[in-house]
Amino acid sequence: MVTMTDFESQLRARLADAAEGAPAFTGFDPQRAAESSGQWVDSTRSRRSYRWLAVAAAVAVAAAGVSWWSSGRAGNDGGQANDVPQASCAAELVLAGRVYRGYGPLAREPRPGPRLGTANVPTCDDGQGPAGGGQVEVFTLPGINPDVAIFADGLWVSAGEAVLPASLRDLSRPVLCSGAGESTVAGTLTGIEGPPAAEDYHPRTPYTATVVADEGSGLPLDEYSSVTIRIRVTAATARGRDPSLVRAALAEGNRVSVKVRCAGPRFDAISFALAP
Amino acid sequence: MGGDLGEFFARHGQALLRFAFLLTGGRGDQAEDLVHTVLARLVARGLDDLDDPLSYARRGIVNEHRSLGRHAAVQRRVLPRLAAERDAGQGSAESDDRLTVLEALGALTDRERAVVVLRYYEDLPDPEIAAIVGCSRPTVRSLVHRAVPKLRARLGETYGPSGAVSDRPGRGDGDDD
Numbered sequence: 001m002v003t004m005t006d007f008e009s010q011l012r013a014r015l016a017d018a019a020e021g022a023p024a025f026t027g028f029d030p031q032r033a034a035e036s037s038g039q040w041v042d043s044t045r046s047r048r049s050y051r052w053l054a055v056a057a058a059v060a061v062a063a064a065g066v067s068w069w070s071s072g073r074a075g076n077d078g079g080q081a082n083d084v085p086q087a088s089c090a091a092e093l094v095l096a097g098r099v100y101r102g103y104g105p106l107a108r109e110p111r112p113g114p115r116l117g118t119a120n121v122p123t124c125d126d127g128q129g130p131a132g133g134g135q136v137e138v139f140t141l142p143g144i145n146p147d148v149a150i151f152a153d154g155l156w157v158s159a160g161e162a163v164l165p166a167s168l169r170d171l172s173r174p175v176l177c178s179g180a181g182e183s184t185v186a187g188t189l190t191g192i193e194g195p196p197a198a199e200d201y202h203p204r205t206p207y208t209a210t211v212v213a214d215e216g217s218g219l220p221l222d223e224y225s226s227v228t229i230r231i232r233v234t235a236a237t238a239r240g241r242d243p244s245l246v247r248a249a250l251a252e253g254n255r256v257s258v259k260v261r262c263a264g265p266r267f268d269a270i271s272f273a274l275a276p
Numbered sequence: 277m278g279g280d281l282g283e284f285f286a287r288h289g290q291a292l293l294r295f296a297f298l299l300t301g302g303r304g305d306q307a308e309d310l311v312h313t314v315l316a317r318l319v320a321r322g323l324d325d326l327d328d329p330l331s332y333a334r335r336g337i338v339n340e341h342r343s344l345g346r347h348a349a350v351q352r353r354v355l356p357r358l359a360a361e362r363d364a365g366q367g368s369a370e371s372d373d374r375l376t377v378l379e380a381l382g383a384l385t386d387r388e389r390a391v392v393v394l395r396y397y398e399d400l401p402d403p404e405i406a407a408i409v410g411c412s413r414p415t416v417r418s419l420v421h422r423a424v425p426k427l428r429a430r431l432g433e434t435y436g437p438s439g440a441v442s443d444r445p446g447r448g449d450g451d452d453d
Contacts (some may be wrong), residue, residue: 006423007424007428007431007432008396008426010398011392011396011424011427011431012378012396012397014373014374014431015373015377015392015393015396015397016397017300017377018297018298018302018374018377018378018381018395019294020294020296020374021297021302021304021378022290022293022294022296022298022307023293023297023304023307023308024290024293024302025285025289025290025292025293025311027285027289087426108419173375174375176374176375179298193290194290197441215289218367265373265374273409
């Protein structure tokens with residue numbers, strides 16, 4: 001045993017907490033892995049473009065009310081690959097000759113401004129046949145020059161922009177818990193992250209639930225239409241291990257209502273329920 | 277073999293992603309890319325002749341992360357995202373210790389960050405850290421001694437009294453080195 005200074009002990013605790021902010025590991029596709037093994041740059045490009053294409057796919061199906069995040073990124077499902085189409089070309093929109101690229105998931109979903117018009121989604125062919133194409137309605141973002149970024153079921157940034165305005169960078173800032181006492185948040189459960197499930201939709205605690213919340217006191221919903229929060233679920237959480245609830249939320253898309261309290265910046269779940 | 281890999285991914289995938297997340301100073305996209313790349317190598321080579329696949333994966337993530345710094349093109353491609361994440365903790369009145377820690381990690385060199393994360397997050401002994409980072413044990417200690425004051429300078433105001441000694445156990449060298 002060696003002694004550690006208070007600073008080192010606190011650093012260890014803070015690193016453990018900071019690590020909780022990592023993305024959810026949503027499984028691994030061995031086929032894609034074999035194809036990209038040892039190719040750092042290629043794998044980076046493929047991975048990123050894959051994510052952006054998923055955003056483009058969301059735009060393409062937005063009219064049908066389908067969410068790529070809830071359908072394709074349902075959290076830790078025992079390592080199964082998600083069903084987002086795989087491709088190697090980036091998600092892009094073209095509006096009035098200007099190319100915009102998908103920015104990826106946001107922690108804070110902005111409220112769009114006035115409608116700008118209709119953008120084209122270029123057809124993408126990654127060697128597996130053409131995909132994408134079509135049109136999508138786009139909107140301004142309050143206070144943002146449309147030449148810089150626009151909104152279309154997510155943030156799209158002009159291909160010529162190297163650094164985003166501060167107000168847009170803020171959209172990626174994690175939402176942390178604040179305030180005392182209990183509160184209730186409601187929204188869509190988009191994933192759970194933790195030990196492998198005993199069987200489908202039988203989660204093991206403790207795990208972290210990702211919820212895109214559009215209701216809840218203490219959340220910055222005056223500024224944003226929804227925020228993504230990560231909630232710690234333990235064995236003490238009522239219905240936290242209820243497979244019927246998890247199935248209804250993840251597979252069927254039912255909204256959840258979660259009673260939470262703050263443990264420092266972390267949301268801890270007291271109880272889970274399907275939202276009325 | 278595939279089953280072994282599946283079990284390995286299920287068991288360690290999230291932990292590796294968290295490790296990579298800290299290693300990149302909180303850059304989630306980079307962390308995912310690092311983990312994906314290293315797991316891809318595991319798929320290609322298999323687990324058969326690996327005594328410690330987790331250590332292999334950590335070493336791969338550390339090496340890939342260091343390689344990343346040499347890929348200017350990659351950095352240009354991710355610049356907008358990095359700028360957003362690097363600045364994510366600024367301009368906000370709310371206390372955000374998590375982002376402060378990540379920002380402080382970002383101020384370290386790659387190797388300093390690696391040894392800090394391996395020692396204080398993964399809680400590994402110095403010999404194992406040395407094997408993962410690819411340096412000697414004295415170098416590990418040297419890197420820690422360089423990194424901790426930097427972190428203290430950035431984080432000291434938000435933490436308790438500096439220099440006080442805690443009774444908490446640490447693994448240190450794991451031997452008498």
